[in-house]
Amino acid sequence: MTASTAGSTATPLLEARAVSKEFPAGGTSLTGRATEVLHAVDRVDLEVFPGETVGLVGETGCGKSTLARCLARLYDVTAGEVWFDGRDVTHLSRREMRPLRRDIQVIFQDPYGSLNPRRRVGSIIGDAFAIHDLEKGAARKARVQELMELVGLNPEHYNRFPADFSGGQRQRIGVARALALRPRMIICDEPVSALDVSIQAQVLNLLIDLQDELGLTYLFITHDLSVVRHVSNRIAVMYLGRVVEQGTVEDIFDGARHPYTKALLSALPTPDPDVADSREHVVLSGDLPSAVDPPSGCHFHPRCPRARADCHEQQPPLEPVDGDPVDHTTACWHPLAHGESLTSAVPGLGIPAPEEGEP
Amino acid sequence: MRLLEVQDLRVSFSTDDGIVEAVRGVSFDLDRSHTLGIVGESGSGKSVCTQTIVGLTRGATVTGNAFFDGVDLLTAQPDELRGIRGKRIGMIFQDPLSSLHPLYRIGWQIREMIQAHDSSMTRQQARTRAAELLGLVGIPHPEERLDDYPHQFSGGMRQRVMIAMAMALNPDLLVADEPTTALDVTVQAQVLAVMTRLQREFGTAIVLITHDLGVVAEVADDVVVMHAGVVMEHAPRRETFYHHHNPYTEGLFDSLPAVGAGRRRLTPIAGTPPSVIDLPPGCSFAPRCPYAFDRCWVSEPPLARVFGDVHHWSACWLPADLVARTAIRDRLRAETAAAGETAEGAAS
Known part of the structure; x- marks a missing residue:
């Protein structure tokens, strides 16, 4: 497989160093300043090594897409640094960024919304060449058709419109467009979430094959844990703007330390009745708190069945728990021991939420 | 008497492109306190089927029966329906906003x-x-x-x-169309817990439409698998997951990223769901089916009992015998494995 354990010696291809991103929220005061600030991403460190797939998981509003957009330099970060291939790219201008865009590409979630319905597929995929002033005329057409073939589309459909393609085929168009300039890094933002399972499998296979053939590096953002488990070498779990746990697929799925990771895993419906009947079900109470006014200390403490007094005082650092390998890090004051159950701490079903939901 | 009995339900819409036969003869029934899961890909007719039962498909041509506590919902007078819909049949849709x-x-x-x-x-x-x-x-x-x-x-x-x-109004039947699809997993767990708790307390029967086999494994008692407007397989939950007969059901399970299998290629179902305008003769799944043989292309298989189990139905021409069916599956798997490998692998 890939460089999952290359670890500390290799240089990360893409790296976030204490990246924060804030958005103005609420109204603006007379001076035009925002009255409130939404902390979408809060001092996140993340490394993606060449050839590997890092899965970024978390629920709606946890900041995973914002982080990805910061890393692709689609957003400017509020604080921190973004490094690509050993170089600080945080403050490069648009023009300085342009050659780098060939190396970092993004595949978006919605195969319906991310393709212009009035343009032909050939010109959508060929855009990359036009923007970077490469390959003209017949050569461009030949390259585009080559790409269409690579992602499993019929090259003769060059002149068709997106509407003539099904959801899975449209996602292939998005993949072909991302691959046009032979990038080294692809950020996949929920690439299969809008697709049916059978079609989802086709697109996942395609992404895995392309990685093996072209030596691509992926940052794979999804809320679907079974998908992330399938494609990733390493996984980072986010909650309310922070990474709460990071490790290899086995670390996360078999030895989760953070109560949130554990709760997320237990909430994942398993297509196996025996497992569904016998495993522990942790139903988290309450809703995701607002990122405008996040809870103090550990952001997860108001919903955490293990929370104690110290949890709301200080933010726990992201570091290995005793006995864990250095690349399995957890941000929790009271991490779970191996095989420890979370249900024992939850009285009853835990349905009635004890605290105020999101306003 | 069964709480809900749907018999040979057919629904078609006439559009500019031709007649869309969204549902082509669906039958199932449901008792109190039970949950029926209906699964299938987009366009399989699963939503149209239940929307018709609750009278939400205006302009459609509908035949068949849908008896709710003895009243045929498809022919009942508006007055009679008003006392049933909303009151005795509750509905939840996908998009809560x-x-x-x-x-x-x-x-x-x-x-x-x-x-x-x-x-x-x-x-x-x-x-x-x-x-x-x-x-x-x-x-x-x-x-x-x-x-x-x-x-x-x-x-x-x-x-x-x-x-x-x-x-x-404490309905007898709850029709939930993808109730958790737009939600995150932890919220989905909360919503499913609420539904099952209410079912336990009030004995509500639930029809749950979903494309998520995981959700079905968690809450359904019986499962109906639909493809191109027909029921492909209808069986109790455990049978559906562990001893499915229909190749379409098998395809759905094979496309799932398996737990514990790690990073490997998935086996997707070939092609895309067929258009339900002008369906060709034969089994609607035949063009996508790895087992398809001569008979599948000429006549559509009826829903019949399989594996000697009175509760297990499948619409497929493959042998209804468990041993024979398993042997065919194993042979296909061996062949695909051999074809996928290089020269040495193909020797077996």
Whole structure:
């Protein structure tokens, strides 16, 4: 497989160093300043090594897409640094960024919304060449058709419109467009979430094959844990703007330390009745708190069945728990021991939420 | 008597492109306190099927019967239907934001629904009942939240409000169309827990439409698998997951990223779901089916009992015998494995 354990010696291809991103929220005061600030991403460190797939998981509003957009330099970060291939790219201008865009590409979630319905597929995929002033005329057409073939589309459909393609085929168009300039890094933002399972499998296979053939590096953002488990070498779990746990697929799925990771895993419906009947079900109470006014200390403490007094005082650092390998890090004051159950701490079903939901 | 008995339901729409045969002869039944899961890909007709039962497919040509507690919902008079829909049959839809009116307070919307079906209730009684319902589905401080607007609720809370409304009059049947699809897993777990708890308390029967086999494994008693408007397989939950007969069901399971299997290629179902306009003769799944043989292309298989089990039905021409069917599957798997490997691998 890939460089999952290359670890500390290799240089990360893409790296976030204490990246924060804030958005103005609420109204603006007379001076035009925002009255409130939404902390979408809060001092996140993340490394993606060449050839590997890092899965970024978390629920709606946890900041995973914002982080990805910061890393692709689609957003400017509020604080921190973004490094690509050993170089600080945080403050490069648009023009300085342009050659780098060939190396970092993004595949978006919605195969319906991310393709212009009035343009032909050939010109959508060929855009990359036009923007970077490469390959003209017949050569461009030949390259585009080559790409269409690579992602499993019929090259003769060059002149068709997106509407003539099904959801899975449209996602292939998005993949072909991302691959046009032979990038080294692809950020996949929920690439299969809008697709049916059978079609989802086709697109996942395609992404895995392309990685093996072209030596691509992926940052794979999804809320679907079974998908992330399938494609990733390493996984980072986010909650309310922070990474709460990071490790290899086995670390996360078999030895989760953070109560949130554990709760997320237990909430994942398993297509196996025996497992569904016998495993522990942790139903988290309450809703995701607002990122405008996040809870103090550990952001997860108001919903955490293990929370104690110290949890709301200080933010726990992201570091290995005793006995864990250095690349399995957890941000929790009271991490779970191996095989420890979370249900024992939850009285009853835990349905009635004890605290105020999101306003 | 069964609570719900659907017999040979056919629904078609006439469009500019031709006649869309969305549902082509679907039958199933459901008892109190039971949950029926209906799964299938987009366009398989699973939503049209249940929407027709509750009378939401205007302009469609409908034949067949759908008996609810002895009343045929498809031929009943509007007056009779009014006493059943909303009152004895509750409905939950996929998108909780567009199912609530954005300009009315949550409390008003629940109250209006209660009073429409029970005119004896006073305004104050209905309000009390509304607060009680919000508490029941786990919304904190229900009394105060009654005066909030839908946008002040999160997605999961809105979906719980929808459940509260659907459960307001203790219906005998709850029709839930992808109730958790738009929600995150932890919120989905909360919503499913609320639904199953209410089922335990009130004996409600649930028809749950979903594309998520995981959700089906968690809550369904029986499973109907649909493809191109017909039932491909109908069996109890464990049979569906462990001893499925139909190649389409098999394909759905093979496309799932398996737990514990790690990073490997998946086996997707070939092709895409067929258009239900002008379907060719034969089995609708044949063009995508790895087992398809001569007979599959000429005549459509009926839903028949398989594996000697009275509760297990499958629409497929493959042998109905467990041993024979398993042997065929194993042979195909061996062949695909051999074809996938290089020269040495193919020797077997």
